[in-house]
Amino acid sequence: MTIALQDTPFDPGVLLAFFSRGRTETGAIVTFTGIARADGGKSEVLELEAYPGFTEGEIRRIAEEARVRFSLHDLMVIHRVGKIKPGAPIVFVATAAGHRREAFEAADFLMDYLKSKAPFWKKEHGPAGEKWIEPTERDHADVARWDG
Numbered sequence: 001m002t003i004a005l006q007d008t009p010f011d012p013g014v015l016l017a018f019f020s021r022g023r024t025e026t027g028a029i030v031t032f033t034g035i036a037r038a039d040g041g042k043s044e045v046l047e048l049e050a051y052p053g054f055t056e057g058e059i060r061r062i063a064e065e066a067r068v069r070f071s072l073h074d075l076m077v078i079h080r081v082g083k084i085k086p087g088a089p090i091v092f093v094a095t096a097a098g099h100r101r102e103a104f105e106a107a108d109f110l111m112d113y114l115k116s117k118a119p120f121w122k123k124e125h126g127p128a129g130e131k132w133i134e135p136t137e138r139d140h141a142d143v144a145r146w147d148g
Helices: 012-020 054-069 100-116 137-144
Strands: 002-006 028-035 045-050 072-080 082-084 089-097 120-126 129-133
Touching: 002 054, 012 028, 012 072, 012 089, 028 100, 045 072, 054 072, 054 100, 072 100, 089 100, 100 137
Parallel strands: 002 072
Antiparallel strands: 028 089, 045 082, 045 120, 072 089, 120 129
16 A cells, blocks of 8 residues: 655656556556646646645545455555646546456545545635635535445
8 A cells, every 4th residue: 555645746657557567466456647627727726735644644544444445455545735737637546456346436435535534725826816625515425425
């Protein structure tokens, strides 16, 4: 299991190649790459803040839950912090499982958590100034479906 926060860009293709290497017993690998968007010109830079140590620990806790819940062989979460320009990858999630359903569901579970509950603080910088970003009602509904 790999969990990392970093302020430097990453290449999702390189991460996938590394994560996939040598997996002779894995039947499915699912990945998700989140990209910063310009949001119709409203955002020129997305800024993410995290508490080093604490944020990774919380992500590791939910990742361990995903590993057990979905019988994963392995998983990877790489998340950017700092200032990110539109078009740049923000987050990379990879899940490896014996079967596709578990791999898909685990990636979805992890992303719902990262989007709604992970301890990140997001600020958008644009022509109208700075604006803090909070999870939407849809984000809360997405994460709530895993509680049942």
